[in-house]
Amino acid sequence: xxxxxxxxxxxxxxxxxxxTFSSYYYFSxxxxxxxxxxxxxxxRIDWKNSKILEKKDELNLTKNKLTSxxxxxxxxxxxxxxxxxELYQWQNGSKYELHDPLYEEVIxxxxxxxxNSTELxxxxxxxxxxxxxYVVILVNDGAYPLIGFDTVDKGMVYFEEITDYQVIPEIxxxxxxxxxxxxxxxxxxxIVDILIIW
Amino acid sequence: MGEHxxxxxxxxxxxxxxxxxxxxxxDVEVFRCPFCDKYFCKEHLKAKAPSAAPFRTTDRESMMEWxxxxxxxxxxxxxxxEIKKRVEKEKIKKAFESLSxxxxxxxxxxKPSEKVEQPKQYQKKVYPIDRPREVRSKxxxxxxxxGVKPYIMKSIIVLLVVVLFFGLWLNxxxxxxxxxxxxxxxxxVTELMNLQDEFDAICxxxxxxxxxxxxxxxxxxxxxxxxxxxxxxxxxxxxxEKYILHDPTYSEVINFISRDRTDTNRYIEGEYVCSHFARxxxxxxxxxxxxxxxxxxxxxxxGHACVAFNTTDRGLVFFEPQTDERVKxxxxxxxxxxxxxxxxxxxxxRDPNDVVVNFVLYW
Numbered sequence: 232x233x234x235x236x237x238x239x240x241x242x243x244x245x246x247x248x249x250x251t252f253s254s255y256y257y258f259s260x261x262x263x264x265x266x267x268x269x270x271x272x273x274x275r276i277d278w279k280n281s282k283i284l285e286k287k288d289e290l291n292l293t294k295n296k297l298t299s300x301x302x303x304x305x306x307x308x309x310x311x312x313x314x315x316x317e318l319y320q321w322q323n324g325s326k327y328e329l330h331d332p333l334y335e336e337v338i339x340x341x342x343x344x345x346x347n348s349t350e351l352x353x354x355x356x357x358x359x360x361x362x363x364x365y366v367v368i369l370v371n372d373g374a375y376p377l378i379g380f381d382t383v384d385k386g387m388v389y390f391e392e393i394t395d396y397q398v399i400p401e402i403x404x405x406x407x408x409x410x411x412x413x414x415x416x417x418x419x420x421x422i423v424d425i426l427i428i429w
Numbered sequence: 430m431g432e433h434x435x436x437x438x439x440x441x442x443x444x445x446x447x448x449x450x451x452x453x454x455x456d457v458e459v460f461r462c463p464f465c466d467k468y469f470c471k472e473h474l475k476a477k478a479p480s481a482a483p484f485r486t487t488d489r490e491s492m493m494e495w496x497x498x499x500x501x502x503x504x505x506x507x508x509x510x511e512i513k514k515r516v517e518k519e520k521i522k523k524a525f526e527s528l529s530x531x532x533x534x535x536x537x538x539x540k541p542s543e544k545v546e547q548p549k550q551y552q553k554k555v556y557p558i559d560r561p562r563e564v565r566s567k568x569x570x571x572x573x574x575x576g577v578k579p580y581i582m583k584s585i586i587v588l589l590v591v592v593l594f595f596g597l598w599l600n601x602x603x604x605x606x607x608x609x610x611x612x613x614x615x616x617x618v619t620e621l622m623n624l625q626d627e628f629d630a631i632c633x634x635x636x637x638x639x640x641x642x643x644x645x646x647x648x649x650x651x652x653x654x655x656x657x658x659x660x661x662x663x664x665x666x667x668x669x670e671k672y673i674l675h676d677p678t679y680s681e682v683i684n685f686i687s688r689d690r691t692d693t694n695r696y697i698e699g700e701y702v703c704s705h706f707a708r709x710x711x712x713x714x715x716x717x718x719x720x721x722x723x724x725x726x727x728x729x730x731x732g733h734a735c736v737a738f739n740t741t742d743r744g745l746v747f748f749e750p751q752t753d754e755r756v757k758x759x760x761x762x763x764x765x766x767x768x769x770x771x772x773x774x775x776x777x778x779r780d781p782n783d784v785v786v787n788f789v790l791y792w
Binding site: 233234237238240241244245247248251252254255258259261262265266268269272273275276279280282283286287289290293294296297300301303304307308310311314315317318321322324326327328329330331333349350353354357362365367369383384426427428429 | 579582583585586589590592593596597599600603604606607610611613614617618620621624625627628631632634635638639641642645646648649652653655656659660662663665666667668669671672673674675676704705707708711712715720723789790791792
């Protein structure tokens with residue numbers, strides 16, 4: 232009887248021990264896996280940290296560049312403003328203070344001017360400080376009034392007052408041929424002289 | 430646990446090795462133990478009960494026995510002692526019963542006699558002193574029947590308990606470690622996620638900054654272009670001086686006209702006519718900063734040209750560029766005969782075709 236009890240106790244103990252060690256095996260396997268995961272995570276964290284540092288450097292570089300470019304932009308803007316102001320002062324004249332204009336100034340003026348006579352157009356141009364000439368194109372049987380500008384970038388340019396057509400007159404040529412775009416029927420009006428009256 | 434009698438004379442002896450585990454005697458005379466059949470030297474031949482030190486016992490005799498040197502632990506000897514004690518007890522019991530005078534009923538006597546039969550059998554079969562071989566065979570039978578010796582079973586149980594505790598301790602530490610590692614893993618995952626968020630935020634920031642940078646670059650380039658164009662325009666404009674004009678005084682006009690040599694030019698019909706005179710005088714005046722107007726006059730027949738000045742003291746004054754004479758231009762009047770004021774004692778012939786119809790000033 233005593234031996235049997237001992238045997239049973241031994242058996243139960245053995246089962247418990249086996250169960251205990253099985254669970255130990257299970258836990259230790261889990262622990263190994265968890266440690267591997269932990270190591271992997273640590274490596275990933277290190278890698279991520281290094282990447283963050285790289286990106287931060289990159290960001291700082293970009294920001295520095297941006298600051299530098301902004302500074303450059305501001306400086307350029309200031310310069311531009313100074314130049315524009317100077318340009319404006321130069322271009323902003325009156326009939327007593329005239330300047331030979333840029334071609335673009337002339338075009339802008341011609342496009343915006345609504346006067347319907349050459350003398351008014353000339354007066355308007357001079358009121359804005361644009362030096363211009365009353366141009367008389369003498370043909371064999373009459374004359375064509377034009378407005379002329381001695382532009383600083385493209386030399387003398389001529390325009391018809393009413394149509395705003397540009398004219399490139401040459402003595403000896405037919406007037407219609409001299410109008411840019413040839414909008415007129417060519418008639419026998421040969422240019423004999425060009426009077427430029429400032 | 431007492432010492433038993435010396436081994437009888439029939440105990441075999443030989444020259445060999447003492448089988449007591451702590452004795453290293455070899456090639457000495459060894460004697461066979463009558464209980465366990467193993468051979469021991471003279472010193473270790475004595476059979477003793479195998480046991481741990483009886484520190485907790487109050488049995489002084491046992492303690493002294495344990496302390497005695499020599500002998501070897503012999504389980505068979507213990508079994509034999511047990512049986513001997515039981516036999517002794519039976520003997521005492523029997524003697525006690527025979528001494529009692531009261532007649533015992535046969536049925537009643539029969540039962541104890543049956544009960545004490547077994548020790549008798551033991552006494553006959555396995556008398557420990559005289560027949561140790563029989564004791565040994567009984568023990569062997571018991572061992573064969575149970576499979577394992579009881580003290581080995583106990584040792585196994587103890588060992589199992591120890592192992593169990595060790596296993597439990599291992600489990601405890603492992604689970605604790607696993608818990609810590611899992612917590613750490615969770616923290617690390619959170620940390621990694623935070624880092625990822627930070628990384629994404631930085632990347633977005635970089636992208637935005639680059640976008641802004643690109644925009645600023647393009648802005649800078651366009652501003653630079655504008656600046657370049659403006660500088661070019663200014664350079665163009667500054668390549669020529671400004672024309673500063675003023676309305677002259679009347680005396681200034683007179684002075685200018687008297688100095689100007691346009692009037693000395695020769696009138697050539699079809700080549701250099703009134704308009705050429707007026708142009709030249711006008712252009713000369715403007716070159717000297719005097720604001721001057723080219724006046725185009727429509728006559729009743731044909732046309733004419735002269736110049737005009739807006740004087741500061743006498744207002745608008747007209748001059749004939751061919752003669753430098755002053756002109757009081759009036760519509761409806763004959764230009765030469767009525768409008769031109771001759772410088773000397775002469776006059777211009779009247780001509781109805783010279784009537785001024787209209788005039789236009791080109792400043």
